[in-house]
Amino acid sequence: MTTTTPAATAVQRYLEAWNATDPAERRAAIxxxxxxxxxxxxxxxxxxxxxxxxxxxxxxxxxFPGMRFTPVGDVDAHHDVCRFRWGLGPEGAEPLVIGFDVATVGPDGRITGVQGFLDKVPAGA
Structure with missing residues (x-):
């Protein structure tokens, strides 16, 4: 049985927002x-x-047209803070960009702040 934590749910919604390409869907996801x-x-x-x-x-x-954000590893969380890695690249391929984010999650489960770090960025990006 898999359990979903509030932090994991927040990160899933976060990635859905970053992956939404249709303007109306993106706004709703945000x-x-x-x-x-x-x-x-x-x-x-x-x-x-x-x-x-x-x-x-x-x-x-x-x-980065056609690229998708995917989780890299698990979400680590305590209190109202979580950290996670993500990759951006063609679906099913090695990510071109890899980042590490720390997010604060509010009482309603929505993210109130993100501090992002870029671990891997292609030249010229």
Missing amino acids: EAAFAADARYVDPLADVTGTDALDALIAGVHEQ
Whole structure:
């Protein structure tokens, strides 16, 4: 039997938001995964709120068309904080980009903040 933790559910929703390419589906996924005033920060971005997250994710899809975000390993969590690795690449292939994120999850299960780190980035990205 597999049990799903609140942190694992939050990360699953997070990846669904990053993988949504249709604008309406992406917006719904963002609103399901993130609090309205969530902040996302990594070496390339620092945005707050669902509008800014939507624009950021749309930009990633423009830069990496047809690529998908997938989990790399398990979600580790305690209290309201979780950490996880992800990969971005063609489905079923070695990821071109690998990252490590730390997210804070609010009482409603939505992410309130993400601190992202990029472990592997292709040249010119």
